[in-house]
Amino acid sequence: MTADEGKMKIEKFDGANFGFWKMQIEDYLYQKKLYQPLLGKKLDDMKEDDWNLFDKQALEVIHLTLSRNVTFNIVKEKTTTGLMAALSSMYEKPSASNKVHLMR
Numbered sequence: 001m002t003a004d005e006g007k008m009k010i011e012k013f014d015g016a017n018f019g020f021w022k023m024q025i026e027d028y029l030y031q032k033k034l035y036q037p038l039l040g041k042k043l044d045d046m047k048e049d050d051w052n053l054f055d056k057q058a059l060e061v062i063h064l065t066l067s068r069n070v071t072f073n074i075v076k077e078k079t080t081t082g083l084m085a086a087l088s089s090m091y092e093k094p095s096a097s098n099k100v101h102l103m104r
Contacts, residue, residue, distance in 0.1 A: 013066050055080050
Protein backbone atom coordinates (compact mmCIF):
# COMPACT_ATOMS: atom_id res chain seq x y z
CA MET A 1 0.00 0.00 0.00
CA THR A 2 1.39 3.37 -0.89
CA ALA A 3 0.30 6.76 0.37
CA ASP A 4 0.41 9.52 -2.19
CA GLU A 5 -0.86 12.94 -1.10
CA GLY A 6 -3.28 11.39 1.37
CA LYS A 7 -4.56 8.80 -1.10
CA MET A 8 -4.01 5.12 -0.47
CA LYS A 9 -3.17 2.72 -3.27
CA ILE A 10 -3.24 -1.03 -2.97
CA GLU A 11 -1.40 -3.05 -5.58
CA LYS A 12 -3.58 -5.51 -7.45
CA PHE A 13 -3.55 -8.98 -5.91
CA ASP A 14 -2.26 -11.45 -8.51
CA GLY A 15 -2.22 -14.60 -6.41
CA ALA A 16 1.09 -13.94 -4.64
CA ASN A 17 1.54 -12.78 -1.04
CA PHE A 18 -2.11 -13.16 -0.01
CA GLY A 19 -1.49 -12.42 3.67
CA PHE A 20 0.03 -9.03 2.91
CA TRP A 21 -2.73 -8.09 0.44
CA LYS A 22 -5.42 -9.20 2.91
CA MET A 23 -3.94 -7.01 5.64
CA GLN A 24 -3.86 -4.04 3.26
CA ILE A 25 -7.44 -4.43 2.02
CA GLU A 26 -8.79 -4.90 5.54
CA ASP A 27 -6.95 -1.78 6.71
CA TYR A 28 -8.25 0.17 3.74
CA LEU A 29 -11.86 -0.94 4.32
CA TYR A 30 -11.60 0.07 7.99
CA GLN A 31 -10.22 3.46 6.97
CA LYS A 32 -13.15 3.98 4.55
CA LYS A 33 -15.67 2.73 7.15
CA LEU A 34 -16.61 -0.21 4.92
CA TYR A 35 -15.40 -2.90 7.33
CA GLN A 36 -18.77 -4.18 8.61
CA PRO A 37 -19.35 -6.44 5.57
CA LEU A 38 -16.01 -8.12 6.34
CA LEU A 39 -17.58 -9.32 9.59
CA GLY A 40 -20.70 -10.51 7.77
CA LYS A 41 -23.01 -9.08 10.42
CA LYS A 42 -25.72 -6.65 9.43
CA LEU A 43 -26.23 -3.85 11.90
CA ASP A 44 -29.47 -4.23 13.85
CA ASP A 45 -30.83 -0.84 12.85
CA MET A 46 -29.94 -1.21 9.16
CA LYS A 47 -32.57 -2.00 6.52
CA GLU A 48 -31.90 -5.01 4.29
CA ASP A 49 -31.60 -2.84 1.15
CA ASP A 50 -29.13 -0.54 2.89
CA TRP A 51 -27.09 -3.53 4.05
CA ASN A 52 -27.03 -5.01 0.54
CA LEU A 53 -25.75 -1.69 -0.85
CA PHE A 54 -23.15 -1.42 1.93
CA ASP A 55 -21.95 -4.96 1.24
CA LYS A 56 -21.82 -4.28 -2.51
CA GLN A 57 -19.70 -1.15 -1.92
CA ALA A 58 -17.12 -3.13 0.07
CA LEU A 59 -17.23 -5.95 -2.48
CA GLU A 60 -16.52 -3.55 -5.34
CA VAL A 61 -13.57 -1.97 -3.54
CA ILE A 62 -12.09 -5.46 -3.18
CA HIS A 63 -12.81 -6.29 -6.85
CA LEU A 64 -10.84 -3.22 -7.91
CA THR A 65 -7.75 -4.57 -6.13
CA LEU A 66 -7.78 -7.97 -7.85
CA SER A 67 -5.99 -8.92 -11.05
CA ARG A 68 -8.04 -10.22 -13.97
CA ASN A 69 -6.91 -13.82 -13.37
CA VAL A 70 -7.87 -13.76 -9.69
CA THR A 71 -11.21 -12.08 -10.43
CA PHE A 72 -12.03 -14.82 -12.93
CA ASN A 73 -11.74 -17.40 -10.12
CA ILE A 74 -14.18 -15.64 -7.78
CA VAL A 75 -16.70 -14.13 -10.21
CA LYS A 76 -19.61 -16.08 -8.66
CA GLU A 77 -19.12 -14.64 -5.16
CA LYS A 78 -21.80 -12.05 -4.41
CA THR A 79 -20.99 -11.03 -0.81
CA THR A 80 -17.91 -9.62 0.86
CA THR A 81 -17.64 -12.49 3.35
CA GLY A 82 -18.14 -15.05 0.56
CA LEU A 83 -15.46 -13.41 -1.55
CA MET A 84 -12.94 -13.23 1.27
CA ALA A 85 -13.64 -16.84 2.28
CA ALA A 86 -13.15 -18.00 -1.32
CA LEU A 87 -9.89 -16.06 -1.66
CA SER A 88 -8.64 -17.41 1.68
CA SER A 89 -9.37 -20.99 0.69
CA MET A 90 -7.57 -20.55 -2.64
CA TYR A 91 -4.57 -18.46 -1.65
CA GLU A 92 -3.99 -18.50 2.11
CA LYS A 93 -1.15 -20.80 3.03
CA PRO A 94 -1.35 -22.58 6.36
CA SER A 95 1.32 -21.53 8.82
CA ALA A 96 3.84 -24.02 10.16
CA SER A 97 1.96 -24.30 13.45
CA ASN A 98 -1.30 -24.96 11.57
CA LYS A 99 0.40 -27.69 9.55
CA VAL A 100 1.62 -29.39 12.74
CA HIS A 101 -1.88 -29.13 14.23
CA LEU A 102 -3.44 -30.60 11.07
CA MET A 103 -0.98 -33.51 11.06
CA ARG A 104 -2.06 -34.61 14.54
